[in-house]
Amino acid sequence: MAKIGGRNTVFAWFVGLVSLAVVAGLVWLAAPMAPVVLAWTGQIVDSALDPRAAPPSAQPSPSPTVSVPPPAQNEAVGAPTACGDLYPRALWDQLKAADGTSLDESIEFPPSSVAGLPEALGAQVTIGCAWTDASGAATVTVADVDPSAVQTAQNVLPATGFVCTPLPDIPLTDGVRCDLPAGDQSAAETHVLRTGRWLAVVRTFPGPPFDQANAEARVWPSNSTGG
Numbered sequence: 001m002a003k004i005g006g007r008n009t010v011f012a013w014f015v016g017l018v019s020l021a022v023v024a025g026l027v028w029l030a031a032p033m034a035p036v037v038l039a040w041t042g043q044i045v046d047s048a049l050d051p052r053a054a055p056p057s058a059q060p061s062p063s064p065t066v067s068v069p070p071p072a073q074n075e076a077v078g079a080p081t082a083c084g085d086l087y088p089r090a091l092w093d094q095l096k097a098a099d100g101t102s103l104d105e106s107i108e109f110p111p112s113s114v115a116g117l118p119e120a121l122g123a124q125v126t127i128g129c130a131w132t133d134a135s136g137a138a139t140v141t142v143a144d145v146d147p148s149a150v151q152t153a154q155n156v157l158p159a160t161g162f163v164c165t166p167l168p169d170i171p172l173t174d175g176v177r178c179d180l181p182a183g184d185q186s187a188a189e190t191h192v193l194r195t196g197r198w199l200a201v202v203r204t205f206p207g208p209p210f211d212q213a214n215a216e217a218r219v220w221p222s223n224s225t226g227g
Contacts, residue, residue, distance in 0.1 A: 057060040079219070083129035086140060086215045094209075095131065101208055109142040110200035113186055114160050122146030122154065123198055136207025137146040137187075141218055149177050157191065167194060187221045192216060 021122035083105055084092050095101055107128030109118040118125075123143040131138045146152075157178040158164050167175035175194030182205050190212065192199045199219050201210060 059128060077127035079221075080127060080142065083127060083140070086129065086142070086218055088211060088214050091209060092213055093213075098133070098208075101131060101133040104132075107139060107141065110139055110189075110202050111187075112189060112191075112200065112202060113180070114157065117156070118143070120156060121149040121193070121198060123149075131208035131210075133208055138201070138203035138208045138210050140210060140215065141198075141202075143198045143200070145193060145198045147196060149196075149198060150174050153178055153191060153193050162189070162191075167192075192219075194220060218225065 035079065068075075080086055087095070088100075095103070104129060107130045108125055109123065112118075121143075123145050125141055125143045127140075127142040128142045131140075139214060154164055154166075154176050154207075157180075160180075162178040162180045164176050164178040167177060175192070178189075178191045180189040182203075187202050187204045190201045197219055201212060201215070203210060
């Protein structure tokens with residue numbers, strides 16, 4: 001193809017100058033973003049060379065645990081008010097479930113062989129339990145008595161065959177235990193008096209079981225003697 005002299009060279013220079021001007025304008029417009037681009041590029045390069053673990057995601061705070069205090073336990077057992085309070089739970093359940101064993105809680109005074117003993121002691125019965133079955137009977141009585149009842153028992157009961165033993169281990173007070181063994185026609189008796197209370201146990205042998213030590217620990221919860 002024949003070359004037209006001068007026309008292509010001039011046009012090429014013109015196009016080149018326009019392109020250069022456009023590039024220069026773009027560079028001028030992009031100049032303010034240069035620091036941002038450099039910083040972004042630097043972060044990408046830095047992360048590639050030294051990766052760091054992503055910050056841990058926020059974990060929900062555990063709900064505070066509310067500790068429930070254990071139920072308070074009675075440090076001291078109060079005075080018994082019913083027959084069931086005088087017995088260990090296992091023995092009470094055994095007696096209540098036994099075939100042919102009956103309980104009468106309406107007793108007023110223990111059936112002691114000593115006539116007039118409750119009146120002499122100034123007794124006011126608070127608990128009366130009379131157990132009976134085919135083999136015998138057991139009567140357990142708790143009463144409030146006069147302050148002089150301990151001395152009265154020590155004066156009266158030994159004269160009727162009881163063996164009385166003082167209870168000197170009781171601080172700031174006195175007490176006495178009087179026992180009468182079972183005879184051919186009579187029941188065994190135990191009378192314990194202290195701190196204004198009287199525990200009387202009258203039973204034939206054999207007969208319904210009874211735990212003397214546990215009963216005393218319940219009648220006098222703060223200073224039991226055993227027996």
